Amino acid sequence: MTILCLGNLAAEAQTPLRAWNTHPDGYPVTEAMKSFIQEVDAATKGKYKIELFSNAVLGDQGKAVAMLKAGEIDVAEFNSAPLSEAAPGLKAFNLPFLFHDSAHMFRYLDGEMGTRLAETLKASGYVVLGWYDGGARSFYCANKPVTKRDDLVGQRIRVQQSEVYIEMVKLLGATPVVVPYKEVLDGFQKGTIDCAEGNMASYEATGHYKVAKYMLLDSHMISPEALVVSSKLWDRLSAEERTVFQKAGKKSAVLMRELWEKRSIAARAAVAKDGVQFANVQDFSPYIRKMSPLYTKYMTDPATRAELFAIVGNQ
Template sequence: MHSNTLSKITRRAAIAAAAFALALPAAQAQQTLKGGTSMTPDHPAAEMLKKFSEVLDAKSHGKIKLQVLTNGVLGADVQMQSQLQAGTQDVMTTGTATMASQVKEMAILDFPFVFQSGEEFDRVMDGPMGKLLSDKAYEKGWVVLAYTHNGFRNTTNSKHPITKWEDYKGLKLRVIQNAMYIDMFKQLGANPTPMAVTEVYTALETKAVDGQENPLPQIVTMKMQEVQKYLSLTRHSINSEALLIGRKSWDKLSKEDQATVLAAANEAKQWKRHELPRMEAGMLETVKKAGMQVNDVSLAERQRMAVQLKPVIDRQNERVGEDFARQFYAEVQKVRTNVAAK
């Protein structure tokens, strides 16, 4: 073989090896995070997770991928929270109520009648109280990337509209398996029946219970409009949610990648805040078209409900710590004053 042919082959081999060496770090650097939600693909929580995945892909130029698994494929919220702590799952959206078993102060976000609007919630959670709760979550192995919500919880039933707290009297109402919710609806005169979410549709259809309470996304995605006559916009508590990454997964990221993940989470959060009112308006139309009677509950009546629930709230304040509760309510009041002054 001629020496110049040999040198050409050698040069080509060297170029190919150099190209492979250059490509190798990029291939190694690309990573796929595993993300889950217990909600259906059309639920706002799942939509936000998908948006986060898209933005993360764009902002990292394809370096960080997020695989999104919905419908509780990776487990229920509590199970996924443990997986984040163990490092076997990376990202999730979760109701903050289930985080309260490890961060007791989180429970306040679901207390009745704490917030009067979604904007109040957003501003409070973007401020010092959100940071304080995030710091407590960090100690438990979770990094809070964003706080969002899925609207307010409302009441549906098959008997009559709820216009005042007295209308709950005698209603057999499915509630989440949570001591505060049982206590709360007993105080309003209902007969609360704790039940797993998977059993609710059948229980409503067979009239085993008269009604239930949930935010609009759950009401619509679970097709409760097919088995309930009345929807009363009681807005008794906000359905708060956190976008989490496990601390073990977080610590594996470079500082630059951590900044990218935070920026993408913030963009997804802002997107959801903008889109949720539109989603909720569409959901209200869906239930009305299905034949549900929808009634609003006035702020004055909601304040009457809050007065009736004061013994429950006092007991819950003790549970989260009265000093913390006072600090939290003071921040809500400050934000409320600022929102009203806009």
């Protein structure tokens, strides 16, 4: 492991920091953050000791955002929802059926577009150190096989409290049902929902596959997450320290993506072994046409429109 050593930091007093994420121990995000913490600790010779609070033990994401801005936590890993409020251009990454896979998405985030979005986020208190993989989300159902878009028509599909997700399901001819994620399994068992949607790793980890064995691999949503530090912390760091944090953040992002891919492959193998039936989407054009009203709505925001045009224009 390559460590950037900063000799002039050795004599500095130790500075304790706090890091937050919503995932359990062993999850790709958590393990990548541990790697980041170790890199920073080694490169600053122990000046920055970061304590990781995983599994949302300090509160949910909404509370964590407020804590980061108040300086009560220093490092966090957020999904794109709160970040897109600060950087409207990021909303383009929350729209369905835009990316073929995660590599397609990172082609933009690892380039000029990602740099531009990071600059906007910085002005709102978030300093992006690395773009993480939020995973590809697909639909899965309990009561019948789903092999094409029309199979979703009339189904009651669990969605998170998100305007985009609710509108997407409506445009597909289904009924959105907003249910807390921890209650999805119970919803399937009680018959209050027919389908849900999520990434492969969560589908396996939550046990949803045990009651909803039909998955339509449409990857309708591929969104980023981000490892960030607060601007309050960033402003206190020296130029050398910022370089340490940036390098450690980029390395953790690469690790997270690798761990996520392995986790997703393993999860798919595990649920397939348990009898889950998968269907691949061959033609996405009918889905994209159905989403036209949703795209049009978000085109009204200049920042979102600019990024959306850049993505669609390079498909």
